[in-house]
Amino acid sequence: MMVNLARDLPAMLRNQERAAWERTDRFQQEIRGRVLGLWGYGGIGRETARLAKAYGLTVHALTRSGVRPRMNAYTPPGTGDPDGALPDRVFVADQEEEFLSGLDFLVLALPHTRHSKGMVGEKELRALPRKAFVLNPARGPIIREQALLRALGEGWIAGAALDTHFAYPLPPEHPLWRLPNVILTPHISGADKSQLFPARIADLFAQNLARYLDGQPLLNEITPDEWREA
Numbered sequence: 001m002m003v004n005l006a007r008d009l010p011a012m013l014r015n016q017e018r019a020a021w022e023r024t025d026r027f028q029q030e031i032r033g034r035v036l037g038l039w040g041y042g043g044i045g046r047e048t049a050r051l052a053k054a055y056g057l058t059v060h061a062l063t064r065s066g067v068r069p070r071m072n073a074y075t076p077p078g079t080g081d082p083d084g085a086l087p088d089r090v091f092v093a094d095q096e097e098e099f100l101s102g103l104d105f106l107v108l109a110l111p112h113t114r115h116s117k118g119m120v121g122e123k124e125l126r127a128l129p130r131k132a133f134v135l136n137p138a139r140g141p142i143i144r145e146q147a148l149l150r151a152l153g154e155g156w157i158a159g160a161a162l163d164t165h166f167a168y169p170l171p172p173e174h175p176l177w178r179l180p181n182v183i184l185t186p187h188i189s190g191a192d193k194s195q196l197f198p199a200r201i202a203d204l205f206a207q208n209l210a211r212y213l214d215g216q217p218l219l220n221e222i223t224p225d226e227w228r229e230a
């Protein structure tokens with residue numbers, strides 16, 4: 001989606017529909033060398049960081065208390081960043097504005113909790129450079145809806161790729177459908193219809209069963225404090 005946004009794929013598809021041959025500069029941009037900011041650095045953030053590094057992006061991460069090795073988390077071989085070694089720069093709480101001000105792409109990679117609901121509003125969106133794009137594969141309500149609509153419509157940011165939404169399904173009359181700088185997908189960035197999903201869930205179950213029988217901590221276990229916050 002970062003490539004699609006940087007190259008304005010929606011405009012190219014609109015040109016295809018009307019048989020318009022246009023080779024403008026904005027269709028030929030690269031993401032190599034740009035700065036990706038990951039707000040949250042759990043499983044999604046760490047795998048995104050690994051892929052972003054392969055694309056040549058600089059990776060910044062923002063978490064409450066920094067980035068550490070991730071213990072007792074299910075990480076298929078060759079994926080993610082279990083050691084927490086990939087970010088080029090790490091920001092913590094109260095450094096949000098500094099984190100946002102240097103980004104080309106902001107990816108939300110944190111859970112929807114009482115703490116995170118509405119945490120990205122006008123202040124945060126205005127802190128981003130006008131050239132920046134927002135990608136939300138996390139949960140819609142982490143961003144304040146009206147602030148996002150204004151940011152996209154008034155040019156505070158360059159555009160967005162939104163896989164999670166404020167209503168399911170998003171009503172046909174919702175203005176996000178018609179904004180030219182937005183890519184909408186129906187909550188499928190992580191999908192149980194993937195051919196790899198059943199085998200990985202079975203592997204996670206088998207590992208957790210063995211851990212349970214041996215009295216070891218389970219993988220991906222949610223603590224009582226995390227459950228209460230959610």
